Amino acid sequence: MPERNIEFGAYGAQGVKGHELVARRLDSLAGFIASPVTTRRGLTARLRYLTSSPRQLTAARAAGLTISARTIKAQLEGTRRPSARTLRQIHTAYQQVRRQNVARYLLARLNRQGRGTRVEFHPVNQSAVDRPRQRVVEYRTLNVRKWERIVAAWEAGDDAGLDTAWVDEVVVDLGSQWGQYEYVTNIGFAA
Known part of the structure; x- marks a missing residue:
């Protein structure tokens, strides 16, 4: 199922793979030291x-x-x-x-005793795409209840595993339009 958008950006759309934004968001929730290591x-x-x-x-x-x-x-x-x-x-x-x-603390916060966490999907930026080739893509939200594989892949630093877990556990739950949200401009959630 993943990798449906093999030629993403061929017509000028701009976005990032969703799992990369999830990893960035989890990193920000982890509270890393802000000062660079070079200082x-x-x-x-x-x-x-x-x-x-x-x-x-x-x-x-x-x-x-x-x-x-x-x-x-x-x-x-x-x-x-x-x-x-x-x-x-x-x-x-x-x-x-x-x-x-x-990781364990973050997983408990994201799962919220089975209630899950609301995730916001911001669609790709199509401002550079010619009008006839633009898709109608809308802002979507989804309540994610299964974070185990996602957090485990993030903890291990496994980019391919995180991509697979993100697509298999979350993106396919968007229904028949899931391919439109493989690449996005932002993924938003809090813990």
């Missing part, structure tokens, strides 16, 4: 988060953090500046650990 404040905050407890440090090591405890201490004190590769490693490990820490 002293952002680096220090991420390192403190990753080393705040032995459990956090173990999770960071499992997420790919390979720098030594001595190097971490030197970077926290400001006596050593990490390389670009190390900064990417720290940021990636931070994102994975943060997602693991908030």
Whole structure:
């Protein structure tokens, strides 16, 4: 079922795959550190988060953090500046650990004891499409009650799995028009 819009944008329509916007929204709900990792404040905050407890440090090591405890201490004190590769490693490990820490809480908030969460679908922008080729696409809302696969794929950082889960669990519930909402300009929901 997914990938029906193989030539999306051929006539000028503008939009993004829905699962990418869902991942961005879940990231914003996770409450990541706003300061970039390249700043002293952002680096220090991420390192403190990753080393705040032995459990956090173990999770960071499992997420790919390979720098030594001595190097971490030197970077926290400001006596050593990490390389670009190390900064990417720290940021990636931070994102994975943060997602693991908030996934269960976020899932409970989205499921709301079986009541689900209302999701808003904003259709693609067709302002650049010639008038005869424009579709009639409307703003839609849907109450989503099954978030398990979506949150699990987001937590694992599995883009293909998130795409499949989003289409299979949510988009097909829009009925026969589901293909019109594979690409959208915005996906809105709160938790």
